[in-house]
Amino acid sequence: MPKNNNKSKKPKISIGGITAKTTLANKTGAWRSKRPEVTDKCAGCGVCVEYCPEGCIAIQAVKGKRKAVIDYTYCKGCMICASVCPIKAVIEKQEK
Amino acid sequence: MRICLPNKGSNRKAGEISAFENNVGEIEYEKNRVVSDDTSAFFSQEVDEDMKKIIEGSHAIAEAVKLSMPKVIAAYPITPQTHIIEKLAEMVAGGELDAEYMTVESEHSAMAACIGAQATGVRTFTATCSAGMAYMWELLYCAAGMRLPIVMGVANRALSAPLNIWNDWSDSMGARDSGWIQLYCETAQEAFDTILQAYRIAEHHNVLLPVMVCIDGFWLSHVYEPVNVLEEQDFVKPYQAPEIDVDSDEGFKRIKIVLDPKQPISMGEYATPQYYQEFKEAQQIAMLNAKLAIKEIHDEFAKKYGRSYGNGLIETYNMDNAKYAIVTMGSVCGTIKHLIENEKIKDVGLIRIKSFRPFPTSELQKALERIESFGVFEKVCSPGLGGVVFNEVKAKTNKPGASFIGGLGGRDVTLDNVRKMFDLIRIKDENIHWI
Numbered sequence: 331m332p333k334n335n336n337k338s339k340k341p342k343i344s345i346g347g348i349t350a351k352t353t354l355a356n357k358t359g360a361w362r363s364k365r366p367e368v369t370d371k372c373a374g375c376g377v378c379v380e381y382c383p384e385g386c387i388a389i390q391a392v393k394g395k396r397k398a399v400i401d402y403t404y405c406k407g408c409m410i411c412a413s414v415c416p417i418k419a420v421i422e423k424q425e426k
Numbered sequence: 427m428r429i430c431l432p433n434k435g436s437n438r439k440a441g442e443i444s445a446f447e448n449n450v451g452e453i454e455y456e457k458n459r460v461v462s463d464d465t466s467a468f469f470s471q472e473v474d475e476d477m478k479k480i481i482e483g484s485h486a487i488a489e490a491v492k493l494s495m496p497k498v499i500a501a502y503p504i505t506p507q508t509h510i511i512e513k514l515a516e517m518v519a520g521g522e523l524d525a526e527y528m529t530v531e532s533e534h535s536a537m538a539a540c541i542g543a544q545a546t547g548v549r550t551f552t553a554t555c556s557a558g559m560a561y562m563w564e565l566l567y568c569a570a571g572m573r574l575p576i577v578m579g580v581a582n583r584a585l586s587a588p589l590n591i592w593n594d595w596s597d598s599m600g601a602r603d604s605g606w607i608q609l610y611c612e613t614a615q616e617a618f619d620t621i622l623q624a625y626r627i628a629e630h631h632n633v634l635l636p637v638m639v640c641i642d643g644f645w646l647s648h649v650y651e652p653v654n655v656l657e658e659q660d661f662v663k664p665y666q667a668p669e670i671d672v673d674s675d676e677g678f679k680r681i682k683i684v685l686d687p688k689q690p691i692s693m694g695e696y697a698t699p700q701y702y703q704e705f706k707e708a709q710q711i712a713m714l715n716a717k718l719a720i721k722e723i724h725d726e727f728a729k730k731y732g733r734s735y736g737n738g739l740i741e742t743y744n745m746d747n748a749k750y751a752i753v754t755m756g757s758v759c760g761t762i763k764h765l766i767e768n769e770k771i772k773d774v775g776l777i778r779i780k781s782f783r784p785f786p787t788s789e790l791q792k793a794l795e796r797i798e799s800f801g802v803f804e805k806v807c808s809p810g811l812g813g814v815v816f817n818e819v820k821a822k823t824n825k826p827g828a829s830f831i832g833g834l835g836g837r838d839v840t841l842d843n844v845r846k847m848f849d850l851i852r853i854k855d856e857n858i859h860w861i
Binding site (some may be wrong): 341342343344346347348349351356 | 572573574596635670671672673674675678679681689691693694696697700704714853
């Protein structure tokens with residue numbers, strides 16, 4: 331017989347899944363199996379920013395150069411950024 | 427042939443039947459027949475006769491929607507539902523109805539638009555059937571899960587393939603687990619009355635679930651009947667967004683559920699395995715609450731307007747001394763009532779399920795208590811199981827029951843078919859029969 335791990339008492343919910351809290355609490359980065367990494371080739375054009383479905387890429391100044399920076403707390407690893415990059419500056423790594 | 431009998435408690439006189447139906451002249455009705463019914467007290471209520479109009483079932487729904495004052499109607503046409511939304515478009519264009527009419531590109535978008543609009547705190551309406559409803563499928567679950575009291579008209583139609591535009595219940599029966607309340611109507615008048623009640627049921631503070639008002643495609647949607655169309659009503663009040671306890675940074679607090687930039691909220695939020703099940707449990711509780719709400723609101727309507735349909739959940743006919751019962755839903759009940767009445771059948775009664783979700787378990791058990799055997803007629807088949815309604819009814823009783831599947835894809839259900847079903851019920855048959 332599988333052990334019943336449900337030791338906690340019933341969680342309180344608000345019907346309809348309605349919350350007045352920020353959804354930033356849902357850290358979707360844990361879903362990632364592929365990890366996009368921005369290489370030094372990046373020219374900071376911002377195409378990936380437009381295409382990112384999670385809105386978790388921003389163009390920032392890194393060492394005095396404009397570059398795409400990915401927020402891995404929310405990046406799900408869909409790799410759209412890599413496929414839309416015009417100069418193939420985003421590479422795919424396996425998430426460890 | 428679909429025969430419509432005067433409703434119990436309705437102000438329609440016996441003998442008045444659908445226009446444009448064949449065989450009308452051949453049928454003789456007893457005049458001013460009063461049927462015994464637990465709600466027959468309402469029969470005495472006087473109703474203004476002048477308001478009666480000869481209209482289509484679809485237009486009866488549209489008229490009731492107009493009276494319910496929705497602010498957003500989003501819809502996409504599909505036969506045989508189209509007349510409902512066409513009529514509403516006409517009302518909006520003509521200034522009779524103050525609403526935003528959204529001509530969306532699909533049923534998927536229609537429901538999405540209704541969900542979005544309802545979330546901003548306004549009343550909405552849409553209508554669909556068949557393939558359109560199948561295309562709307564994922565959003566049906568969203569509307570129910572977000573607990574948005576949307577009302578939708580469904581003109582039941584078969585699903586492809588083979589392509590068929592006529593009536594059966596394949597579309598809405600498939601959505602029976604979606605968390606929507608499903609009410610099935612017998613006449614155009616009932617469709618009109620049920621729409622008004624549906625908004626009240628959906629928006630009831632203990633319910634907050636979307637409602638489907640189902641009418642048989644063509645048999646009801648395209649048939650003209652005398653309908654008492656109210657000119658105005660105060661049964662459905664202007665929409666008030668519900669106030670519920672929601673999770674916030676200061677713990678649970680009661681707020682008005684309206685999407686508004688001044689009060690940021692997320693609806694239908696992400697729920698992990700730790701929480702998801704509780705939402706489904708809450709929907710089941712709401713459905714049980716809906717049973718009470720449906721009865722309560724039905725009785726209030728009956729008192730106010732003098733028309734009643736059983737107790738709102740089921741309607742029984744000729745069951746007082748019956749030894750056998752036929753259980754079914756929708757417009758075919760008119761044909762069955764006609765046969766019972768015309769041939770003075772004493773031993774077989776009719777149980778009409780009006781509310782399929784929530785399922786009227788205890789009411790059905792009570793109705794089936796004293797009978798020897800029953801049969802369920804339904805216009806739907808779940809291949810691999812058989813009759814959907816039959817199996818649900820049979821699960822709640824140990825009486826012998828026969829399953830009749832028929833009327834699929836718009837096939838006529840004749841008086842001879844009903845006689846044959848009655849004979850099979852009388853011999854306590856327990857098989858599946860294709861009518």
